[in-house]
Structure formats: C-alpha cells, structure tokens
Amino acid sequence: MPDSDKKLYSAREYQGIQQIVGPLLFIENIHDVGYNELVEIRDTRGNERLGVILETSEGAAVVQVFEGTTGLALDQTRVRFRGEPLQLPVNREMLGRVFDGLGRPIDGGPAPVAQERRNVNGSPINPTARTYPTKFIQTGISAIDGMNTLVRGQKLPVFSGSGLPHNRVTAQIVRQAKIVGEEVNFAVVFAAMGVKHDVARFFIDNFEETGVLENVVLFLSLADSPSVERLMTPRTALTMAEYLAFEEDMHVLVILTDMTNYCEALREISTLRGEIPSRKSYPGYLYSDLASLYERAGMVEGSEGSITQVPILTMPNDDISHPIPDLTGYITEGQIVLERDLFQKGIYPPIAGLPSLSRLMKDGIGPGMTREDHAHIASQLFAAYAKVKDVRALASVIGEEELTPLDNTYLEFGNMFEKEFLSQKEDEERSIEDTLDIGWKVISHLPKEELYRISEEELIKYYGK
Amino acid sequence: MYEVIGQVSRVLGPVIHAKGITKAQMLELVEVGEDRLIGEIVRLQGNEITVQVYEDTTGLAPGAKVYGSGMPLSVELGPGLLSSIYDGVQRPLEVIKAQSGQYIHRGVRIPSIDRQKKWSFTPVARAGDRIEPGQVLGTVQETEQVIHKIMAPPNISGEIKTMITEGEYTVETTIAVIKAASGENEISMIQRWPVRQGRPIQERLPSDIPLITGQRVIDTLFPVAKGGAVAVPGGFGTGKTMVEHQVAKWSDADVVVYIGCGERGNEITDVLQEFPKLTDPRSGRPLMERTILIANTSNMPVAAREASIYTGITMAEYYRDQGFHVAIMADSSSRWAEALRELSGRMEEMPAEEGFPAYLPTRLAEFYERAGMVKTLSGETGSVTIVGAVSPPGGDFSEPVTQHTKRFVRAFWALDRDLANARHYPAISWLDSYSEYVQDITPWWTENVDSEWPELRREILDLLQREERLQQVVKLVGADVLPDSQRLILDVCDLFKNAFLQQSAFDQIDTYATVQRQVKMLKIIVTYYRLGAEAIQQGATLMKLRRLRVLSELSKMKFSIANDEADKLDTLQQRLEREMRRLGEIYAGF
Numbered sequence A: 001m002p003d004s005d006k007k008l009y010s011a012r013e014y015q016g017i018q019q020i021v022g023p024l025l026f027i028e029n030i031h032d033v034g035y036n037e038l039v040e041i042r043d044t045r046g047n048e049r050l051g052v053i054l055e056t057s058e059g060a061a062v063v064q065v066f067e068g069t070t071g072l073a074l075d076q077t078r079v080r081f082r083g084e085p086l087q088l089p090v091n092r093e094m095l096g097r098v099f100d101g102l103g104r105p106i107d108g109g110p111a112p113v114a115q116e117r118r119n120v121n122g123s124p125i126n127p128t129a130r131t132y133p134t135k136f137i138q139t140g141i142s143a144i145d146g147m148n149t150l151v152r153g154q155k156l157p158v159f160s161g162s163g164l165p166h167n168r169v170t171a172q173i174v175r176q177a178k179i180v181g182e183e184v185n186f187a188v189v190f191a192a193m194g195v196k197h198d199v200a201r202f203f204i205d206n207f208e209e210t211g212v213l214e215n216v217v218l219f220l221s222l223a224d225s226p227s228v229e230r231l232m233t234p235r236t237a238l239t240m241a242e243y244l245a246f247e248e249d250m251h252v253l254v255i256l257t258d259m260t261n262y263c264e265a266l267r268e269i270s271t272l273r274g275e276i277p278s279r280k281s282y283p284g285y286l287y288s289d290l291a292s293l294y295e296r297a298g299m300v301e302g303s304e305g306s307i308t309q310v311p312i313l314t315m316p317n318d319d320i321s322h323p324i325p326d327l328t329g330y331i332t333e334g335q336i337v338l339e340r341d342l343f344q345k346g347i348y349p350p351i352a353g354l355p356s357l358s359r360l361m362k363d364g365i366g367p368g369m370t371r372e373d374h375a376h377i378a379s380q381l382f383a384a385y386a387k388v389k390d391v392r393a394l395a396s397v398i399g400e401e402e403l404t405p406l407d408n409t410y411l412e413f414g415n416m417f418e419k420e421f422l423s424q425k426e427d428e429e430r431s432i433e434d435t436l437d438i439g440w441k442v443i444s445h446l447p448k449e450e451l452y453r454i455s456e457e458e459l460i461k462y463y464g465k
Numbered sequence B: 001m002y003e004v005i006g007q008v009s010r011v012l013g014p015v016i017h018a019k020g021i022t023k024a025q026m027l028e029l030v031e032v033g034e035d036r037l038i039g040e041i042v043r044l045q046g047n048e049i050t051v052q053v054y055e056d057t058t059g060l061a062p063g064a065k066v067y068g069s070g071m072p073l074s075v076e077l078g079p080g081l082l083s084s085i086y087d088g089v090q091r092p093l094e095v096i097k098a099q100s101g102q103y104i105h106r107g108v109r110i111p112s113i114d115r116q117k118k119w120s121f122t123p124v125a126r127a128g129d130r131i132e133p134g135q136v137l138g139t140v141q142e143t144e145q146v147i148h149k150i151m152a153p154p155n156i157s158g159e160i161k162t163m164i165t166e167g168e169y170t171v172e173t174t175i176a177v178i179k180a181a182s183g184e185n186e187i188s189m190i191q192r193w194p195v196r197q198g199r200p201i202q203e204r205l206p207s208d209i210p211l212i213t214g215q216r217v218i219d220t221l222f223p224v225a226k227g228g229a230v231a232v233p234g235g236f237g238t239g240k241t242m243v244e245h246q247v248a249k250w251s252d253a254d255v256v257v258y259i260g261c262g263e264r265g266n267e268i269t270d271v272l273q274e275f276p277k278l279t280d281p282r283s284g285r286p287l288m289e290r291t292i293l294i295a296n297t298s299n300m301p302v303a304a305r306e307a308s309i310y311t312g313i314t315m316a317e318y319y320r321d322q323g324f325h326v327a328i329m330a331d332s333s334s335r336w337a338e339a340l341r342e343l344s345g346r347m348e349e350m351p352a353e354e355g356f357p358a359y360l361p362t363r364l365a366e367f368y369e370r371a372g373m374v375k376t377l378s379g380e381t382g383s384v385t386i387v388g389a390v391s392p393p394g395g396d397f398s399e400p401v402t403q404h405t406k407r408f409v410r411a412f413w414a415l416d417r418d419l420a421n422a423r424h425y426p427a428i429s430w431l432d433s434y435s436e437y438v439q440d441i442t443p444w445w446t447e448n449v450d451s452e453w454p455e456l457r458r459e460i461l462d463l464l465q466r467e468e469r470l471q472q473v474v475k476l477v478g479a480d481v482l483p484d485s486q487r488l489i490l491d492v493c494d495l496f497k498n499a500f501l502q503q504s505a506f507d508q509i510d511t512y513a514t515v516q517r518q519v520k521m522l523k524i525i526v527t528y529y530r531l532g533a534e535a536i537q538q539g540a541t542l543m544k545l546r547r548l549r550v551l552s553e554l555s556k557m558k559f560s561i562a563n564d565e566a567d568k569l570d571t572l573q574q575r576l577e578r579e580m581r582r583l584g585e586i587y588a589g590f
C-alpha cells in the first residue's frame, strides 16, 4: 500500500482484540497492515503502549507489545497502526541524555526534536563501503593490549559468568581506552538490557567520575522493565551510535549489557509463538538476529567516525558452548573471556589466557602501530601458556616432583605470567611498551630454545633484557 | 516481462503467501509489492503460492501485488564477472554503493554485468559452421590471465547464419545468429542460467591432480584433488575463514569464487582490500583478477543467503565449462543450512533433526555433487573444487550439518579448539582430519615433485600416531620414564608440528610454500628422525641430539628460507646429515 494510504489508515483506531498470549496480541477485522510496523495500544485508562507487527495476514495481525500486556482487556483495548517501523529521532543534543529502550526520555527532559528520524532496525552496511579497522586502541590492560588487541571499529564482546567482574573490567576499558597520540571526538552509547539498577548506577557513576557523562547516551531497559522492551533496546542504541559515528564523525564506543537477557527475551517470544526451537529452545534465527546487531559496528567510507562494540554477556553455567556465547563468538571479531579460576586465585582482571581472541589484532599491531616484536611475543606467550596448562594437568596426576626440570620451569613461568602480566590494578594504565616489556620479562624465564615463535633478532634485542 | 499474478495474503518475515494466482511455476522469480522486492516461488498449492523474499519485508502488507517473471531465479554469465562483488542474488555491490551509498536499500535493480563496457571480441566459429551446445563461438580477453570463451548456450545447436567480425562490443551485442530447428537464436556474450540446476557436461573425469594450496598441512597430509570437495569444520575462531582465505589466495586454481555466506562484513572488506594488492605466485597478476566475490553477510536478508551458494556454484560451473580449474569457497555452509531451516520453519514444514528440514541432506548432496573434474561440452577439461566451511554449534561435530556434509565430501580438515587456543595455526587436527584423495593424486607427486613423497608422508603420519599413543603414557607417568628412542619420537613430532604443520598466514615467507619446499622440509624432518633413531641405537643420548647446532635452524627454516631458495634446504639437509653422521661415528666405535 502506498505510504500516503498508510498515513491515512494510521488515523484509524480499532477497539477490541481477539486474544492475548503473554506479550502477544491477536487482532482481527483491521485493515491490511505492514509487517514489522509500529502499533499504538491504549488500555482502558488511556495509557499508551507500543508494539510491533510480527505477522500480518488479510485483516489480521499478531502484535508484540513492548511494555507487556498486563492490565489489557480484550474488548476495551484500542489499537492504531502507525504505518511505519519504530523510529528514533536523532541529533547531537541527545548526548548526555537518558532514554528508555524505545528511545523515550526518562531523565525528565523534553523529547528530542530532531530533523531526522531513523528506522531503528537499520539497514545492512554494504560490505564494499566498509573500511577495514586497523587502528590500535590502547586499553592499558596488558591481557587485552598485549594478547587480544582491540582496534577501533571492532566488535569485541566480554564473555563472563555471574559474579565475575565484567562490569569493572568494562568500566576500566571505557576509562582508559585511547588512541595514543590522538585527541578525538568520542562518545559512548550505553544500552542496558535487563540488568539491575545498581549495575546501571555503577556505570553512570563511572562516567561521571571520569567526566565523560556529557558524551554518553544511555538507553536503559532495566530488570524491572518489561522483557520485550529489551528486544528494541540495542536497536535504538545502535541507531543512535550510527548517527553519531557516520553523520557526526564521532568515535563511538557501544556497551551492550547484558546480551544474555536480550536472548532470553527473544526465546520467550519465540516459544509463545510456537516456533520450531533450535538448541536449548532458542529460535533458529538467533544467529541472524544477533548478527543484525553486532554487524552494526565498524567504519564506513566517507565518514571519519567509527563504532566499536563491547557487548557483555554472562555465560549460563560458565559454559562457552551455550548458544548465546557460541553464536556471539561466531559473529563478533573475537572475545574477551573471563575465567572463574583466575578470579578465585585473586587475579584481576581475570582474563582467560587461551580462549580469548582478537581477530583484528593482526592488522592493528606491529611496527608503526605498536612494536615490531608484538605479533611474535604474543604468539609465543599463547603457546607457552598452553603448555603451562598441559603441565599443570600432568602435575595434578603425577605430582610436581615427577616433572622434568623443563616442565617445572614452565610452571614457574605460568605463575609469573598470571601474577605479573595478567594481573594489574583497576586504576593501572599500562602503556603498550610496558605491556610488551612485561611479556618479555616473563617469557625470558623460559630457555631460548623453547621460544620457537620468536625470531633470532628479537631474541637478541629483547630476551632477558 | 513481469505481469501481476496474484496478491499477498500473509507476511511472515522473509516468507510470504499470496493468493488469487493466475499462473505461476515452481521456483519462478517474482517481484513483490510496490518496492518490487525480489523473491522466488517455493510452494504452489491450488491458486496460492508461498514466496521466499530476498529483501527485507518490513512494511509489506496483505493486498500487495505479486509480479511473475515467467522464468526461474537465474544468474547472468558473461565477461565482467571476474573481479566483481555480488550479493546472494547477483546484485553488484560496488554499483549499488555508487548509486545508494553505504547502506543497502531495498528494491535496487541493477544489471549484474556491465552493459556499457566494451570487450574486444575475436570470433572462433564462422558463418556456416555447425554448432553444438557449449561450443566456443569466440573469445574475449577478460583479464590479463583469463581468455573468456563465449560459448553457445547449453541448450542451443544449429548452423551459424551470421557471425560478427572481430571488434569491440558490449555484452548485449548479437555476436552470432544460430539457425536451429526451432528457429533463429540471437546469441550475445551474456547467457542466463537457472541457479538451482547444474550446467551440463559431457562426462565426469577422475580427480587425480591435486589442488595445490601452498598450505603444508593440506598439501602434504590432507590434500584435495582438483574437482574434489572438502569440508572445514570448526568452532568459532578456530580458523575456518583463514583457511578459506589462504586457499583462495594461494591455490593453483585459474578462477576462484569466494562466497561469504552469512558471515562478517569486515571479512569481505578484508578480501577486497587485500586481493588487489596480492599477486598470484604463478601469473604475477593481482589475485583479484581471478576472483569473484559473493557477499551475503550475516545481516543481509536470510533468503538471499540461501540463494548465494547456488549463485556462486553456477558461476563456477560457467568458468569450468570454458576449460578452467575453478575453486569455490563457501564460508559458511552452516549459515546456508540455517537459512534453509529458518525458511522451512516459516513455511511451517515438519522439522527433522535440530529443526532442520528433512531435505537438508539432499540439498547438501546436490551442492557437493556439483564439484568435479569434467570433460566439458566443448571437449575441454575443467574442474570445480568445493571447499566448504562448517560451523557446528558449540564446536560439536556430531551435529546434523557436519555429519551430513561428511557423507558428501572426500576430505575433511577438522579444526581443533585446543590447537587454536595454543595459536597453532592452521589448527587442522592431524588426528581427526583425512583425505580420500591421497591415493588418486600420489602419482602426480611422484612424477612431478619427488618419488619419495608417499614414503615420507607415510612415515611422518606413522610417527604422529605413535606419538599420540606415547602421549597417553606421558599423561600418566611423565616423559622422564620413556627410553630415549621413544622420547625422540616426541621431539620429532614437536619439531614437525612447530616447524612444518604450523604455518603463519601473516608471515611473508611462511604464508605460502611451494610443493618443492614442502617436500624438502618434510624430508629434513624425517631424516632427523631416521638418523637420530640410528644414533640412539648406537648409543648416543637424546641430550646430545638436542644439542646439535643444526637443530635450531630446522625449527626456523620455514621463516628463513623462501620459496625461491629451495636449494638452501638441500644445503641444510646435507648439513644435518653431516652433523648426525659425525655424532653416530663417535658412538659407533663403542
């Protein structure tokens, strides 16, 4: 139907719905409505809720209500169809403001008046229009900078478990992240899905302390907000981020927390609709759905800005093969994995040595960017730490006394690596040189012959120095 | 060409239903609604149809018109495909960018092959010639390396009535008129071919030539033949894409079709930025000139992702038909299978395992069957080799896509999580991987590279097996209790893993190894074992062996000796033999 007709029809109000199942409404005897478009629902008291059309057939539709359906009655509910998808007004003045998951202000301020409104679902970026991210971001955290380097425009999630310090680690990244020798026009877009108030508070206080709050836009859909609203929260947040990055040329860091809550909400809707479930009853389209969020990161031609995404998710049961971390890992450009063992040993940040990965590291490190020895020392640290894990497993069977002298040296190296390289203070900001030097210091505990991933010249220059 | 054939009655994401259908055929290409979204008819039922739509259906409402095209979903084939980048239904992404900027909007209609560009055409056939299907009518220099053959379409035969003279023409120019029984056919440089139907050939030929990839673990241990099919399964981050990229870069294929199927946008960008800069080691030309990219990234419409695999393989077959060896990478076939599952779910079909439709194995088989070494209609030899990445949920290979794929491929490069974690790349497991092509391609190696190849290969594989058993013992009691002769096996295998199997894609010298270099490196390592075992038998200790000066050179030979310095490997081999012999002599006297 032409847009003009849609506008006309959007004035029509229908009263009464046929069925309510959880957050879903089944409405009949309406005009033909468009898939994925916005619906206004008014309850008996006249309060407005919003929803979106999940399925449309002749004169009927299935609507998902973001605020939930509590208190809606079948015959008194009134419904209008907006004839357009959910849109977010966007402008620069939204920096420093707080919105709900649907983009409505909740900080007491006025609704933003913007020239431009954007469909929150976004459009896929043409891969030929992307610019490959290569700029090294120094986070000041050795485990990241040295071994899992973050680059500007990357999507690098934090895989955590309940009770692990993912918020502290992320906050430290936000505080310390910088491009060495560059002053930039930056912004943070923070989206909270189903997390508690104190988590949001923790981040806000952090932003305040570092004096960046006026550069932050918050989209909060906290634990006490209806779960369906969470499905829109990352979309509104990323719409904001795209505007700031690609229209206002800002470098935007997007924090999405907690993606596990987002996925739960998706599963809830899918189950209610009776869709054929895939693993652990998550819908088969979970991968595509997550990709439609995570792929909204990066850099594009013709724009100076960038979107760097740091989604946080808690792995149910610390299980990295659970569909949520699994499918996330299949989409993002690596992952920072927090490990309970390290945490229990008192190591902060407890960033797991082996399963963590940054796929864009290769193009962001090396001479002119970090240092010429970076790739090899990092690779050698991984290899040596992998060996440590094997030796520890062996030692737990045969006892440390039975180990060969070399194996014992590996054990010592392992402890040094964890205590000196991985561990650092929450306010400790290490330069990349410091990080690499500490790496050399701990690797030099191993005999030279073991360092087969390091070149002769590098050994001469750095080994044992 | 398009006419209204019915109206939308229901919209369920990428699947729509339409009713009041006047005429329609299965798999017909249709357009839907005012934005003319493209789709394909996937079910016919009375006067109703189900359509899978290749673009976002937001805003589509019941009542919208459905337009039929009268033909199946097809691709355009002709000069200009090479160096291009397309989405899953062959829309040219570069051109789309030029028209509509950084985002892909809906309803864009742009011809897949440039209509303005002129090609210099040289006729091969002449007026009066009798033409059979697939016969070459003329040629066009498509790139420096590729002479594109303009062929009679596979369904046309007859006598050439007129033939154009040599000159510069656009692809739509009629270059020949062929008089067939059914009437006259005007032939241009473009053909259309339905993507879901394999292009005809004369016959299949045995696959007995390896596709050389320059990746040691592949070529030496688990080779794939030209015309073969291989699967690369692995959990996230284990290196599937890197393997696909490496094969796309360095394999000795004439043409490469790379399909980014439901994967990351940046990986395509990476190829786009790198390939024009890298040169093909054989031709010295930029790699992009032999490459066709298909990018239907994870955030692009899911139905087009399903189509992308077919779009790619059809193009591959088209170049095969011209007598080229084509390699096609599909990253990842699992995303294709998931697209199939999603569409099937929306069509309310009965699910089989893990929600996948029951026809998943059939579809997989149909796809992999399109690989092969063939005699083309025009009598030439060409091949399509498929390298399909598989992304098993949770990295668990027992899931349906991996299991079914295994039935239809003859080589399996299993990526191992522990190897990847230790940054042992490529993380291709030497225990779980296999290749059934080894037998068939052994003659090629012995004739063209080294007659000892089969023996060296067998010996190192045997050592790896023995090492695996020894490791079981070591895990219980430690390595110290093993005799030196057995610890030598551990040492040699370590050396083989670090100095041979591990190969850095990011190192200038290491990224690609010629077959000569591979076999020489292999020989050096096997020699170290053979002579070392002898020396130990004669009474030398492992300690002594480990102190040999030459050893540190062995462990770094992959970085220090380049492809064009293979003779340095001979020197190294001689030094090794000398040092070992000297060691042996010391003990021989006792």
Ligand SMILES: Nc1ncnc2c1ncn2[C@@H]1O[C@H](COP(=O)(O)OP(=O)(O)OP(=O)(O)O)[C@@H](O)[C@H]1O
Residues within 6 Å of the ligand: A329, A330, A331, A358, A359, A360, A362, B234, B235, B236, B237, B238, B239, B240, B241, B242, B243, B263, B391, B425, B426, B427, B503, B504, B505, B506
């Ligand atoms: N041959 C190699 N040399 C050097 N590094 C490699 C190699 N293979 C893989 N890697 C490293 O492993 C990382 C992950 O590889 P890759 O992106 O190919 O994984 P994948 O299996 O395709 O993962 P996903 O399923 O999530 O797409 C790369 O970014 C790179 O850092």
Ligand SMILES: [Mg+2]
Residues within 6 Å of the ligand: B240, B241, B242, B263, B331
């Ligand atoms: Mg990949």
